Amino acid sequence: MSRSAEVICVGTELLLGEVLNSNAQFLGQELARLGIAHFHQTVVGDNPTRIKRAIALACQRSQLLIFTGGLGPTPDDLTTETLADFFQAPLVNHPEILEDIARKFAQGNREPSPSNDKQALLPEGAQVLPNPIGSAPGIIWHPHPELTIFTFPGVPKEFHRMWQETAVPYLQLTDWVTAQIYSRVLRFWGIPESTLADQVAPLLALTNPTVAPYASKGQARLRISTRATSQETAYQVITPIEQQIRQICGLNCFGADDETLESIVGNLLQQRGETLAVAESCTGGGLGQRLTGVSGSSTYFLGGVISYANSAKRDLLKVNTADLEQYGAVSAIVAEQMAAGVRSQLRSTWGIGITGIAGPEGGTETKPVGLVYIGLSGPQGTQSFEYQISPLRGRDWVRQMSTSHALDRLRRQLLAEQP
Amino acid sequence: MSRSAEVICVGTELLLGEVLNSNAQFLGQELARLGIAHFHQTVVGDNPTRIKRAIALACQRSQLLIFTGGLGPTPDDLTTETLADFFQAPLVNHPEILEDIARKFAQGNREPSPSNDKQALLPEGAQVLPNPIGSAPGIIWHPHPELTIFTFPGVPKEFHRMWQETAVPYLQLTDWVTAQIYSRVLRFWGIPESTLADQVAPLLALTNPTVAPYASKGQARLRISTRATSQETAYQVITPIEQQIRQICGLNCFGADDETLESIVGNLLQQRGETLAVAESCTGGGLGQRLTGVSGSSTYFLGGVISYANSAKRDLLKVNTADLEQYGAVSAIVAEQMAAGVRSQLRSTWGIGITGIAGPEGGTETKPVGLVYIGLSGPQGTQSFEYQISPLRGRDWVRQMSTSHALDRLRRQLLAEQP
Numbered sequence: 001m002s003r004s005a006e007v008i009c010v011g012t013e014l015l016l017g018e019v020l021n022s023n024a025q026f027l028g029q030e031l032a033r034l035g036i037a038h039f040h041q042t043v044v045g046d047n048p049t050r051i052k053r054a055i056a057l058a059c060q061r062s063q064l065l066i067f068t069g070g071l072g073p074t075p076d077d078l079t080t081e082t083l084a085d086f087f088q089a090p091l092v093n094h095p096e097i098l099e100d101i102a103r104k105f106a107q108g109n110r111e112p113s114p115s116n117d118k119q120a121l122l123p124e125g126a127q128v129l130p131n132p133i134g135s136a137p138g139i140i141w142h143p144h145p146e147l148t149i150f151t152f153p154g155v156p157k158e159f160h161r162m163w164q165e166t167a168v169p170y171l172q173l174t175d176w177v178t179a180q181i182y183s184r185v186l187r188f189w190g191i192p193e194s195t196l197a198d199q200v201a202p203l204l205a206l207t208n209p210t211v212a213p214y215a216s217k218g219q220a221r222l223r224i225s226t227r228a229t230s231q232e233t234a235y236q237v238i239t240p241i242e243q244q245i246r247q248i249c250g251l252n253c254f255g256a257d258d259e260t261l262e263s264i265v266g267n268l269l270q271q272r273g274e275t276l277a278v279a280e281s282c283t284g285g286g287l288g289q290r291l292t293g294v295s296g297s298s299t300y301f302l303g304g305v306i307s308y309a310n311s312a313k314r315d316l317l318k319v320n321t322a323d324l325e326q327y328g329a330v331s332a333i334v335a336e337q338m339a340a341g342v343r344s345q346l347r348s349t350w351g352i353g354i355t356g357i358a359g360p361e362g363g364t365e366t367k368p369v370g371l372v373y374i375g376l377s378g379p380q381g382t383q384s385f386e387y388q389i390s391p392l393r394g395r396d397w398v399r400q401m402s403t404s405h406a407l408d409r410l411r412r413q414l415l416a417e418q419p
Numbered sequence: 420m421s422r423s424a425e426v427i428c429v430g431t432e433l434l435l436g437e438v439l440n441s442n443a444q445f446l447g448q449e450l451a452r453l454g455i456a457h458f459h460q461t462v463v464g465d466n467p468t469r470i471k472r473a474i475a476l477a478c479q480r481s482q483l484l485i486f487t488g489g490l491g492p493t494p495d496d497l498t499t500e501t502l503a504d505f506f507q508a509p510l511v512n513h514p515e516i517l518e519d520i521a522r523k524f525a526q527g528n529r530e531p532s533p534s535n536d537k538q539a540l541l542p543e544g545a546q547v548l549p550n551p552i553g554s555a556p557g558i559i560w561h562p563h564p565e566l567t568i569f570t571f572p573g574v575p576k577e578f579h580r581m582w583q584e585t586a587v588p589y590l591q592l593t594d595w596v597t598a599q600i601y602s603r604v605l606r607f608w609g610i611p612e613s614t615l616a617d618q619v620a621p622l623l624a625l626t627n628p629t630v631a632p633y634a635s636k637g638q639a640r641l642r643i644s645t646r647a648t649s650q651e652t653a654y655q656v657i658t659p660i661e662q663q664i665r666q667i668c669g670l671n672c673f674g675a676d677d678e679t680l681e682s683i684v685g686n687l688l689q690q691r692g693e694t695l696a697v698a699e700s701c702t703g704g705g706l707g708q709r710l711t712g713v714s715g716s717s718t719y720f721l722g723g724v725i726s727y728a729n730s731a732k733r734d735l736l737k738v739n740t741a742d743l744e745q746y747g748a749v750s751a752i753v754a755e756q757m758a759a760g761v762r763s764q765l766r767s768t769w770g771i772g773i774t775g776i777a778g779p780e781g782g783t784e785t786k787p788v789g790l791v792y793i794g795l796s797g798p799q800g801t802q803s804f805e806y807q808i809s810p811l812r813g814r815d816w817v818r819q820m821s822t823s824h825a826l827d828r829l830r831r832q833l834l835a836e837q838p
Contacts, residue, residue: 015457017447021440024462028436038434039469041462043443050458057476194492194532204494213493214432223437278704278725284711285697285704288725292703295779295814303731305724306697306707312722312765316735346731360714370526390527392552393576395714 003176004037006062008054010070010079011154012045022156023068030163034171035180035227036064046076048085055086063147064176069154071136073115079151080139084123087143091121094128101135129166134158140170148176182234183225184256186245189408191252193220199248209237211245218401251412261407262290262297268414269300274349276410278304279317279338281329281355282372287403302346307338317341317353330355332373332384339375340382351377352406353384358398359391372402376409380417385409422595423456425481427473429489429498430573431464441575442487449582452600453590454646455483465495467504474505482565483595488573490555492534498570499558503542506562510540513547520554548585553577559589567595601653602644603675605664608827610671612639618667628656630664637820670831680826681709681716687833688719693768695829697723698736698757700748700774701791706822721765726757736760736772749774751792751803758794759801770796771825772803777817778810791821795828799836804828 007027013019024041031038040062044054051070058065070079084091097120101112112135122128122139129138129150136153143149150167152159171177188196193215197204200222203211209226224241228234246253255264269276278287284306291301305316310329313319319337327333335353343351356372363369369391375384389401426446432438443460450457459481463473470489477484489498503510516539520531531554541547541558548557548569555572562568569586571578590596607615612634616623619641622630628645643660647653665672674683688695697706703725710720724735729748732738738756746752754772762770775791782788788810794803808820 014443015447015460016451017444017449020444025433025436025439028434030436032435039464039466041434043460045458047458192529194534197493197534198532212431212495214437216438277731280704280707282711283708284716284720285699285707285723285725288699288704288727289702289708289818292701292725292727292777293815293818297703298727301703301727303725303727303735304704305735306704306711306722308707308711308717308720308722309765312696316722316724316764345735346728358711358714388526388528390523390552392523392526394552396712397576399708399712 002037003063004039004061005031005064005066005176006058007031007038007041007066007068008058009041009043009068009154010046010051011043012047012076014043014069015045019154023152023154023159026156026160026163027066027068030168032181032183034168034177036171036176046070046078048078048082051078051082052086055083059147065147065149067149067151068159069152071119071138071151071153073113073119073135080122081118083141083143083149083151087123089123089125089143092124094120094122097122097128097137100130100137104133104135129162131158132161132165138162140167148174179227179229181225181227182231182238183223184235184238184242186222186224186242186249186253187255187259188220188222188249188252189254189261189404191220191249196220196222196249196252200245203241203245206241209241211241218397218404251415254408254411260290260294261404261411263294265407265411265414266291266294266297266300268411269350272349272414275300275302275346276350276352277302277342277346277348278406279313279342279351279353279375280304280306281308281313281338281353282358283354283356283399283402283406284308286399287352287354287406290403290407302348305342305345313338317345328367330357330367330371330373332375332386335373335375335384336377336382337375339377339384343377349379350410351375352410353377354402354406356387356389356398356402358395358402360395363391370398372398372405374402374406374409376406376413378413378417421456422482423458423480424450424483424485424595425477426457426460426485426487427477428460428462428487428573429465429470430462431466431495433462433488434464438573442571442573442578445575445579445582446485446487449587452602453587453596454598454600455590455595465489465497467497467501470497470501471505474502478566483567484569486568486570487578488571490538490557490570490572492532492538492554494534499541500537502560502562502568502570506542508542508544508562511543513539513541516541516547516556519549519556523552523554548581550577551580551584557581559586598646598648600644600646601650601657602642603654603657603661605641605643605661605668605672606674606678607639607641607668607671608673608680608823610639610668615639615641615668615671619664622660622664625660628660630660637823670834673827673830679709679713680823680830682713684826684830684833685710685713685716685719687830688769689715691768691833694719694721694765695769695771696721696761696765696767697825698732698761698770698772698794699723699725700727700732700757700772701777702773702775702818702821703727705818706771706773706825709822709826721767724761724764732757736764747786749776749786749790749792751794751805754792754794754803755796755801756794758796758803762796768798769829770794770801771829772796773821773825775806775808775817775821777814777821779814782810789817791817791824793821793825793828795825795832797832797836
């Protein structure tokens with residue numbers, strides 16, 4: 001019989017949007033990693049009737065119920081007693097829990113209050129799932145042999161430690177964890193998700209590994225996943241498909257998993273012993289920020305100029321005044337002069353210049369919002385690229401896309417030009 | 420009869436934890452604000468059987484079903500067709516949707532692919548809920564008179580705009596919305612949440628309006644809320660309390676609602692007709708990016724220098740080589756010379772310099788990770804400020820806090836010095 005886990009997050013604060021439900025995401029990742037099927041997540045408020053209905057429904061379709069939240073000392077923390085009530089189990093006092101709470105409180109010069117008493121009451125037959133850092137312990141409970149229930153506090157830090165230190169080892173000793181799911185995410189730039197999906201259409205029908213497209217922040221991705229008993233056997237299934245995709249997509253695939261355009265560009269520069277400087281107008285420092293977000297970037301990134309005003313383009317980058325007047329600050333020639341200028345000022349191997357109209361104001365008939373020029377200057381000369389970024393998603397989007405296009409241009413150039 | 424809304428988020432990527440479900444939080448906040456009861460949130464994967472079961476369950480207990488996700492062009496986007504199937508409504512082609520997609524794609528020099536076709540198919544009787552920025556429209560649909568269904572794409576930016584621009588006005592015309600909750604958020608810098616809560620302690624006990632403290636990204640906030648039938652009556656309750664808080668907290672309160680440190684600094688500079696230039700080392704352009712994130716910033720922000728390498732500090736900012744050697748790049752004197760240097764290079768009224776150790780590498784006994792110097796140079800001279808930012812939250816945190824401290828220093832200086 002195929003079994004599955006189900007996540008039930010308890011707390012009116014979640015329904016009110018006061019708290020972002022990062023616990024559900026964490027559990028999603030963890031269950032996927034452990035290869036435990038998981039088809040439903042439910043959020044329910046601090047209401048015993050609705051909590052009971054959620055339990056009843058979950059019991060019908062899942063064999064492992066994971067609760068987060070509702071374990072605190074206040075009257076609206078109802079998870080434990082509602083579970084006991086639903087399964088008609090008496091609550092049993094565990095004095096060792098209160099002793100543990102008193103010990104922890106003493107470290108912060110606090111004393112337990114009478115409201116903590118109820119945290120020591122667990123359904124008969126439940127094991128304590130210890131909380132190493134907070135007051136609320138959870139439970140591991142089999143109300144009947146075919147059902148496993150975990151409860152965790154809602155505080156993410158406490159929940160994460162309890163999950164990793166107790167729940168995962170427990171599950172690994174059971175037949176819940178046999179094979180795990182291993183994934184590789186391929187990342188693309190310069191190709192929209194729908195075109196990518198069309199290019200690799202036959203692969204999207206595979207069942208092992210599965211290949212699924214998705215997109216975020218203008219970046220298309222393909223996730224290749226398989227269920228396996230070890231990473232090694234997983235990669236034997238994943239790698240041939242990855243190679244096939246890389247073959248089909250060529251340079252549009254820029255990296256995998258945690259790699260970013262800036263980390264890839266950084267690696268290439270580092271391998272070649274080359275350096276980079278940037279001149280930014282409409283992005284105002286965003287490209288430099290992305291590049292320096294990579295720890296260790298000081299080995300290849302020298303710095304740059306934020307040439308927001310034309311005076312800065314002239315004085316710090318030696319952009320030609322006549323060209324600025326004739327072609328305007330947003331032009332191919334100015335992007336090239338910015339790139340060449342910052343390269344020469346900072347004596348770097350490569351220089352990037354970005355000038356464009358981020359909007360929402362400042363667009364004209366011939367130079368609409370979203371028009372961006374990227375200048376790229378290197379050992380073999382200086383060139384520029386024109387982009388029309390959709391202005392619909394706003395100023396931040398235009399700026400973010402501009403820095404990505406700039407990094408991608410340099411990446412393609414580095415891969416094309418042998419050092 | 421009391422009615423309620425229910426949120427159903429569709430997407431295997433949510434169950435796998437690949438995406439944080441911020442849409443559920445957004446809807447929680449919005450429904451609370453609009454005074455719409457909301458007791459259940461469900462996450463379900465891209466599986467028609469399970470989506471149908473979720474619909475069936477939701478119909479039994481809620482009268483307004485809000486779906487997010489599953490409206491994209493790929494085969495695993497199933498929300499629309501599954502809803503149509505469940506309510507046995509035929510799908511009807513809306514050619515105007517494809518035309519709209521083609522128009523939007525053209526602005527980014529793209530063309531729709533055949534996979535976009537299905538985004539034009541909506542259940543018979545459903546109204547188009549237009550998507551102003553992305554390809555996927557949603558629907559407003561009454562499969563029967565007592566049930567309202569909204570669908571939205573999962574992309575938060577698109578969803579938020581569609582919600583605000585179409586769904587909320589639609590709901591306000593119905594009896595779903597009577598009184599709303601109105602809030603004003605006061606924003607603070609330079610004071611921790613706990614100290615702030617102590618300072619305004621008596622106000623936290625108020626019942627109308629309520630005053631609640633919270634904190635995010637190092638910024639303490641106070642939310643003043645009241646339930647009212649119009650914004651005008653709400654502000655009659657909120658404004659006196661706001662004034663009281665501003666009186667108590669003085670300069671630590673920097674703004675309200677959508678205001679940011681960079682927008683406030685921008686307003687002050689604009690009012691005074693003054694200009695700013697920045698010199699950034701450890702923040703690598705992040706301060707410039709924040710300043711230029713404000714539309715219209717070109718009237719007061721001239722630009723700056725990203726002086727990541729020491730050579731850039733020397734060549735572009737005229738930082739003294741002997742001082743760099745004697746005191747190190749992370750020192751008060753270098754921060755001051757960076758601020759004064761960029762101010763003189765760009766001939767601005769004000770100059771800011773930031774130098775520090777963002778980590779995780781690079782810290783020493785005497786200069787640990789998180790040590791940051793802010794230089795501030797203006798008409799009345801140049802000074803510097805030392806900060807020790809906690810390194811525990813990582814490199815991005817140190818960099819983010821550094822730019823906030825820099826903006827706050829300039830803000831306080833502008834408010835202290837009459838022009």
